[in-house]
Amino acid sequence: MPRFSRLETLNEMERIGLVPVFYEADQEVARRIVHACAEAGARVVEFTNRGDLAYRVFCDLAEHCSQHLPHVILGVGSVVDPGTAALYINSGANFVVGPILNPEVAKVCNRRKVPYLPGCGSASEIGQAEELGCEIVKLFPGAEVGGPSFVKALLAPCPWTKIMPTGGVDASEESVSAWIKAGCVCLGMGSKLITKDAVAARDFAGITERISRCLWWIKKARGIPVFLGVDHVAVYPPSEAAPAGLVGEWYTRRFPGLRLVGGETSDFVAGTAGGCIEAMHKPSENRAHIAIRVADFDEAVRVLRENGVELDEPTIRPGGKSAFLKETDPAGHRVHIVWVRG
Numbered sequence: 578m579p580r581f582s583r584l585e586t587l588n589e590m591e592r593i594g595l596v597p598v599f600y601e602a603d604q605e606v607a608r609r610i611v612h613a614c615a616e617a618g619a620r621v622v623e624f625t626n627r628g629d630l631a632y633r634v635f636c637d638l639a640e641h642c643s644q645h646l647p648h649v650i651l652g653v654g655s656v657v658d659p660g661t662a663a664l665y666i667n668s669g670a671n672f673v674v675g676p677i678l679n680p681e682v683a684k685v686c687n688r689r690k691v692p693y694l695p696g697c698g699s700a701s702e703i704g705q706a707e708e709l710g711c712e713i714v715k716l717f718p719g720a721e722v723g724g725p726s727f728v729k730a731l732l733a734p735c736p737w738t739k740i741m742p743t744g745g746v747d748a749s750e751e752s753v754s755a756w757i758k759a760g761c762v763c764l765g766m767g768s769k770l771i772t773k774d775a776v777a778a779r780d781f782a783g784i785t786e787r788i789s790r791c792l793w794w795i796k797k798a799r800g801i802p803v804f805l806g807v808d809h810v811a812v813y814p815p816s817e818a819a820p821a822g823l824v825g826e827w828y829t830r831r832f833p834g835l836r837l838v839g840g841e842t843s844d845f846v847a848g849t850a851g852g853c854i855e856a857m858h859k860p861s862e863n864r865a866h867i868a869i870r871v872a873d874f875d876e877a878v879r880v881l882r883e884n885g886v887e888l889d890e891p892t893i894r895p896g897g898k899s900a901f902l903k904e905t906d907p908a909g910h911r912v913h914i915v916w917v918r919g
Contacts, residue, residue, distance in 0.1 A: 602628050729759040750790075792873070810855065888914075898915070
């Protein structure tokens with residue numbers, strides 16, 4: 578059974594802008610590829626129905642994701658008939674992608690409230706897919722049917738159409754930028770993103786890095802700045818004798834609606850407006866600090882260094898990365914940048 582609703586899946590596809598596509602017969606390698614995608618922030622992943630008994634690998638992946646990667650939205654690709662669509666939906670597919678448009682597949686997916694992204698190569702096929710309830714249409718093969726110029730021309734009379742090209746999308750800033758600026762809501766990328774050489778070498782860190790680069794290029798093409806704003810401000814209790822939760826509880830008692838999330842060394846106080854207060858449990862020799870959220874960690878580091886700013890060694894955690902500037906702000910506060918996955 579799918580773990581995510583139709584709207585959740587479609588919204589995440591559009592928000593992230595990238596759907597990594599791959600097939601791998603070895604279950605352990607397939608798991609590690611999905612982990613590499615998730616580590617980069619690409620939580621919507623397509624496993625293609627390509628090899629013999631591919632659904633068995635998919636079933637293992639779906640179970641693994643439900644237990645170890647609950648935020649990953651796993652779907653299936655290369656589906657051309659309704660029976661195969663039903664098999665994968667019953668095995669946990671959260672979306673179904675095909676190289677062609679099959680109205681019977683659309684019926685199966687609609688009945689189960691699962692997104693169907695059929696492969697279309699003309700304006701008429703795209704229109705038919707939309708009549709069948711397809712919110713996002715796969716443009717396939719993307720380069721051969723006209724590339725970004727086709728997308729731009731189609732969206733002029735049909736601005737409501739949402740397109741995900743697959744085939745012809747290169748893992749380069751030039752290609753990614755061209756498709757996104759043409760108006761694509763997301764990009765499907767297979768062997769040019771998760772390359773055969775990287776898989777053969779078990780270079781999963783390299784796969785993560787490649788996906789991270791593409792995600793940044795998508796954000797950049799959408800006009801998203803590298804420095805997004807204040808992520809949090811850290812404050813400290815008045816003395817060692819102060820109770821661990823003193824500061825955080827002070828804020829939540831006085832401002833109803835703020836919530837407190839406890840941690841080992843600090844609590845986080847947040848509301849619905851974005852940003853938060855990090856309330857440290859104990860005083861520190863380091864003064865209060867300010868964290869700046871960034872859209873891409875490596876790009877932020879590059880820009881800062883280009884402007885003569887030195888940074889400490891980064892801290893890398895499963896949920897993201899951070900690094901303190903060696904200098905303080907004019908008021909003496911420490912400052913660090915923080916990137917949060919997904």
